[in-house]
Amino acid sequence: MSNERRDFYYHTPFLEDRHLDAKPPPSIHGFDPSSYMSLTECLHGSVDYNSLAKAFGLSPSSSEVFSSIDENSKPVEARDLDGGNSTDQIPATPNSSVSFSSSEAGGDEDSGKTKKEPQPENPEDGGEYSNKKDKAKKKAEKRQKEPRFAFMTKSEVDHLEDGYRWRKYGQKAVKNSPYPRSYYRCTTQKCTVKKRVERSFQDPSTVITTYEGQHNHPIPTTLRGSASAMFSHSMLAPTPMSSGQISFPHHQEYSFVQFPAAATSHQNIGAYPQNVNQHLHQQYQVPDYGLLQDIVPSMFFRQEP
DNA sequence: CGATTTTGACCAGCGC
DNA sequence: GCGCTGGTCAAAATCG
Numbered sequence: 001m002s003n004e005r006r007d008f009y010y011h012t013p014f015l016e017d018r019h020l021d022a023k024p025p026p027s028i029h030g031f032d033p034s035s036y037m038s039l040t041e042c043l044h045g046s047v048d049y050n051s052l053a054k055a056f057g058l059s060p061s062s063s064e065v066f067s068s069i070d071e072n073s074k075p076v077e078a079r080d081l082d083g084g085n086s087t088d089q090i091p092a093t094p095n096s097s098v099s100f101s102s103s104e105a106g107g108d109e110d111s112g113k114t115k116k117e118p119q120p121e122n123p124e125d126g127g128e129y130s131n132k133k134d135k136a137k138k139k140a141e142k143r144q145k146e147p148r149f150a151f152m153t154k155s156e157v158d159h160l161e162d163g164y165r166w167r168k169y170g171q172k173a174v175k176n177s178p179y180p181r182s183y184y185r186c187t188t189q190k191c192t193v194k195k196r197v198e199r200s201f202q203d204p205s206t207v208i209t210t211y212e213g214q215h216n217h218p219i220p221t222t223l224r225g226s227a228s229a230m231f232s233h234s235m236l237a238p239t240p241m242s243s244g245q246i247s248f249p250h251h252q253e254y255s256f257v258q259f260p261a262a263a264t265s266h267q268n269i270g271a272y273p274q275n276v277n278q279h280l281h282q283q284y285q286v287p288d289y290g291l292l293q294d295i296v297p298s299m300f301f302r303q304e305p
Numbered sequence: 306c307g308a309t310t311t312t313g314a315c316c317a318g319c320g321c
Numbered sequence: 322g323c324g325c326t327g328g329t330c331a332a333a334a335t336c337g
Binding site: 167168169170187196 | 308311312
């Protein structure tokens with residue numbers, strides 16, 4: 001609504017030219033402005049552009065960057081990536097359709113999509129409705145408060161190992177795409193984090209993962225395989241997840257990144273100036289330059305009209 | 306046998 | 322109001 005609203009998109013080609021031993025590094029490439037990759041959505045649908053830009057050490061007026069996104073990372077049939085989502089509700093201007101309710105973190109960051117404030121219509125007189133419906137409503141209400149974050153990863157594996165344990169609770173065919181979308185929920189009790197995974201129909205080698213919510217617990221140490229071993233100590237330590245960290249799982253074998261706490265409270269974004277860099281840096285597995293140098297410089301911001 | 310996945314049904318939001 | 326679509330539920334099936 002207000003012009004204050006700005007969407008942030010990022011393009012993180014990091015890892016692309018990174019050599020991590022034997023296997024080809026997964027890369028996050030391209031992005032889909034019209035359906036995913038909107039940091040704004042992740043950040044509760046309301047973020048101050050300048051603050052965020054600052055947080056990442058970018059000049060708020062780096063308009064070239066904006067354009068570069070359009071040209072380079074052309075949202076190839078972006079709408080198709082998300083099937084109905086973007087096609088139907090995010091026509092030309094992604095954010096414009098995101099009926100964001102800036103009210104607060106509880107804003108409907110799911111806005112542009114489907115869920116909406118479930119009218120609290122006498123939950124008790126559900127009468128004819130089974131508690132199933134009530135449940136769904138409650139969940140929906142809850143869900144809206146969760147920050148979301150989506151990214152694309154080149155991978156042959158659909159469900160990327162990210163250190164947490166997930167249970168699949170649904171799968172749906174995606175409109176205009178031969179690939180289905182899977183829905184996962186964190187199996188840890190009391191943790192409401194969910195994630196959706198789907199393969200890009202434009203680029204079948206790309207997996208689009210959307211995280212929703214924040215883990216309120218450390219990574220399960222009983223994780224089988226090497227997953228747990230690859231997470232940095234900083235991750236396994238009782239990190240203040242409550243502060244709003246969001247993890248950027250790419251590929252279990254290569255890296256694991258935590259996004260600075262900015263995710264949960266947009267008001268604080270301005271509070272992570274340059275520290276963000278160091279912050280991120282610590283999280284990377286790759287020592288030398290870390291992926292940070294890839295991610296930050298390539299962190300593109302875009303302002304939608 | 307418990308945990309997880311599969312899958313059809315159901316529900317809510319949105320556009321027409 | 323209706324149809325479409327995304328998201329979730331939950332019973333059944335499958336897995337380890």
